[in-house]
Amino acid sequence: MIEIQNAGKSFKGMTAVKDLTIQVKKGEILGLLGANGAGKSTTINMLLGFLEPDSGKVSINQLDTFRRAHEVRKMIGYIPENVNLYPYLSGVENLDYFCRLAGLKYTKAELEVFLLGCGLQKGAHHKKVSGYSKGMRQKVGIAIAYAKKAQVYLLDEPASGLDPLASNELSDLLKKLAAEGATIVMASHDIFRVREVCHRIGILKNGCLVKELRSEEVSANELEKLYLNFMQN
Numbered sequence: 001m002i003e004i005q006n007a008g009k010s011f012k013g014m015t016a017v018k019d020l021t022i023q024v025k026k027g028e029i030l031g032l033l034g035a036n037g038a039g040k041s042t043t044i045n046m047l048l049g050f051l052e053p054d055s056g057k058v059s060i061n062q063l064d065t066f067r068r069a070h071e072v073r074k075m076i077g078y079i080p081e082n083v084n085l086y087p088y089l090s091g092v093e094n095l096d097y098f099c100r101l102a103g104l105k106y107t108k109a110e111l112e113v114f115l116l117g118c119g120l121q122k123g124a125h126h127k128k129v130s131g132y133s134k135g136m137r138q139k140v141g142i143a144i145a146y147a148k149k150a151q152v153y154l155l156d157e158p159a160s161g162l163d164p165l166a167s168n169e170l171s172d173l174l175k176k177l178a179a180e181g182a183t184i185v186m187a188s189h190d191i192f193r194v195r196e197v198c199h200r201i202g203i204l205k206n207g208c209l210v211k212e213l214r215s216e217e218v219s220a221n222e223l224e225k226l227y228l229n230f231m232q233n
């Protein structure tokens, strides 16, 4: 369970996140929408324990994400917009390498099951990652988190630059992970994708949560109107 309670963060006197309170339960997907500079990445960086909030509390499973960063990060899978992998290693070799770094050793067959479970087709498993599309690299990134048995997935702009099919596959994968009990936060500019994949949506503006709603409460068009209204006023 993710708990952000009245968290604030400024950089050189400039507010990035202000009095932010959000909870995300096990099995839930929260989408964070907001314009450039709204505070989405700062929120994710506080959850990752890279940034200490100036005020308030940020915790995952009741552990302070900054003070207990080492323990907290073991529970987290972080998937940035561009997943960094070793280009001259295959998908299986990358997964094996990152699992070993985390102290986990799996057989080749087990690694392949993780990759398949995250949607990477068998034919790609032993090909060099340098030839992978962005969507394929993302699947490996998620497989790394999955193999680490991450309880929390934090995704920053995951659908950006993905073609509709890859983006749709990513949505299905996130829904599957949530159904298995993962807690997921996804920062995005993609209103339609967020509406489609997330259970709840938070709209950030100038570091403040200006609106929180359940996806089922609005159609994609209504969400877009609502979002634009907040951005313009």
Ligand SMILES: Nc1ncnc2c1ncn2[C@@H]1O[C@H](COP(=O)(O)OP(=O)(O)OP(=O)(O)O)[C@@H](O)[C@H]1O
Pocket (backbone or CB within 6 Å): 011, 015, 016, 034, 035, 036, 037, 038, 039, 040, 041, 042, 043
């Ligand atoms: N390390 C930093 N040093 C100084 N200012 C920062 C730093 N990180 C973020 N900021 C500022 O904090 C504010 C919020 O930035 P943040 O990156 O969290 O927004 P965002 O919603 O993720 O934006 P984007 O959609 O462009 O990624 C911005 O004004 C940004 O310039």
